[in-house]
Amino acid sequence: MYALFILQDIMIPLAFAMIFSILLNPLYTWFQKHKIPKILSIIITLLIASVIFGGIIYFLSSQVTKFSDTVPLLKEKFTELSTRFGEWAQLHFGITIKKQLQLLNTALNSSSALVGSTVSSALGAISIILLLPVYIFLFLFYKTLILNFLFEVFAEENSKQVSEILNETKSSVQSYMVGLLLEALIVAILNSTALLILDVKYAVLLGVIGALLNVIPYIGGVIAIALPVLIATVTKEGYHTQLGILIAYLVIQFIDNNILVPRIVSSKVQINALVSIIMVLLGAALWGVPGMFLAIPLIAIIKIIFDRIPDLKPWGKLLGDIIPTHHKGEIWSLRRKKSKRSLSEKIVS
DSSP states (O other): OHHHHHTHHHHHHHHHHHHHHHHHHHHHHHHHHTTOOHHHHHHHHHHHHHHHHHHHHHHHHHHHHHHHHTHHHHHHHHHHHHHHHHHHHHHHHOOOHHHHHHHHHHHHHHTHHHHHHHHHHHHHHHHHHHHHHHHHHHHHHTHHHHHHHHHHSSOGGGHHHHHHHHHHHHHHHHHHHHHHHHHHHHHHHHHHHHHHHTTOTTHHHHHHHHHHHTTSTTHHHHHHHHHHHHHHHHHSSSSHHHHHHHHHHHHHHHHIIIIIIIIIIOOSOOBOHHHHHHHHHHHHHHHHHHHHHHHHHHHHHHHHHHHHSGGGHHHHHHHBSOOOSSOHHHHHHHHSOOOOOOHHHHHHO
């Protein structure tokens, strides 16, 4: 863990490159089957991926430009709301305006480290974008070499297990990533449509950002709701729009969790909610925002490995979402000879 933390600037691009290489491998293999030279196949694959990624970035940047044009108006409205809130807090809680300003300054000073880490994350994202194509090219170019190494590094009697792990990892990562992209597209359309109906400013931008945040399990959904509510509070009078946003997003979350995820994203490897939340938080602590996105695919790969090794199968079951009806301790206790129980034991029972 210490090594992963210290070497995060190197390991994060490598982890993303590994996952995207697995995702792009079918396209690269298709070009290879049609007798296109190896290097040219990789270049064409990367160009197609770059065009799709560039289109998304262009769309988001154009929306952000529109948002930046009205920043002065938003500042003015936010200042007005802050003044009203200050007067309300002084009237109902007896906190003077001077005391409120002191608390605000303390909060701003304590958040300076957060701003620094955000800038660092942004710079890290730029380095990931620059290094990603290089790493993906090399992973695809040396695919055969890497696969041969993975087979040869283990004993020959384990070749079947290694093959199963590699095939299932490839299948799971590909299905997970494709499903995630389809889910994000549908959620972006639903979010944007709901916000347009509610006449929220920057509806399309907020809808797309909400869909991207939705990729982060559980935590991303909360942030996705908070952003349009904040914009509506600053740009609109009253609280009807905010209530509408909450209802609309709850409905969309219900559709996402009960229809989209089971039918589109659901893969062979299912991680339970407790482990998902813990891994996302650990990923954030270890690698920041990129760690939150990488947590679930990486823990899915780890589960595949655990399920294939006898001594590690209990860990694989712990990560999974299959809930047994009885625990072994309960079954064992039922087999024990029953003795007369005390009053406290009867109450607990």
